[in-house]
Amino acid sequence: MSGGVTCELVAWAAARVDWLREGLLGWFERFGRCFPWREPGRSAYEVTVAEILLQRTTAAQVAQVYPDFLRRYPAWDSLARATPAELEGVLRPLGLWRQKARALQRLARSLEERHGLMPETRRELERLPGIGPYTASAVLAVVYGQAEPLLDANLARLLGRCFGLSQTLSRSSRRRLLQALALHLVRDERSLQVNWAALDFGTLVCRPRRPLCPCCPLRSACAYALLLEPPATPSAGAP
DNA sequence: ATCCGGCAAC
C-alpha cells in the first residue's frame, strides 16, 4: 500500500538517476545559461519576483524586463505602492501581464503585513497569493538552499522520457513517480546546480518537440531515445 | 492552426 517506489526508488532507478545527475552537471558546465536571478546573493525578494515572472513564461522574455523591474521596484514596499497601470506596462512584454501584475501586488501587500519577511516553510509559502507548489519549491531551493526539486514541465518531460513513463499511467501515479525521481535527483550537495541544469537541458536539448536526441549526452540511458533510434543496423560488410 | 506553460478561480 505504501508503494515503495514512491518513497524509495528501487536500486536500478536510483543508480540511473545518479548517472543522469552527473550527465546533467557535466552538460551544464559547458552549456548552462546565466540569468540575473541565478546570481549568488540575490535577496528573497529578487528571487521570488523572478519566479513569479517566470511562471508560464520563457526565461528569455523575463530577462528583458527583470533589470528594469528591479530598478523601478527594488523591494516589496515599492511594489505594493506601484501604480497598477505602470506595473502592467512593465509586464506587458511577458504576456499574462494582467494576472502577473495582480499576483505581484497582492503578494507584495501580503509580505508588507509580515514586515517583508519571507516564510521559510512550504505550508506558509503556498498560502501567499501567486505562490503555488512550484514557486514555493523554487523559493525553498534558491533562497534557503534546500534540496527541493524544481519539478516543472521541463524536469517532468526529461524524467518521463528517460524512464519511459507510460502515458497510460494515471496522473497521480505519474506525479508520484516523477516526484520520487526528482527528489533523488537533487539529493546532492549541488542540488541547485542540478535543478538549473535540468531546466536548461529540458529547454535546450530535451525540448517538447523535436528533441535533440542524436546529440543528447543522456541518450544511452534514455528510453525515449532508444525507442526512436533505429536499432543499430549491422553494417553492410559485417559477418 | 496547434502546442507550450503555474496558479487562481470556478
Add this chain to the structure above:
DNA sequence: GTTGCCGGAT
C-alpha cells in the same frame, strides 16, 4: 478537476 490568463514557437 476544469478553465482562463498571454505571447512565443513551431
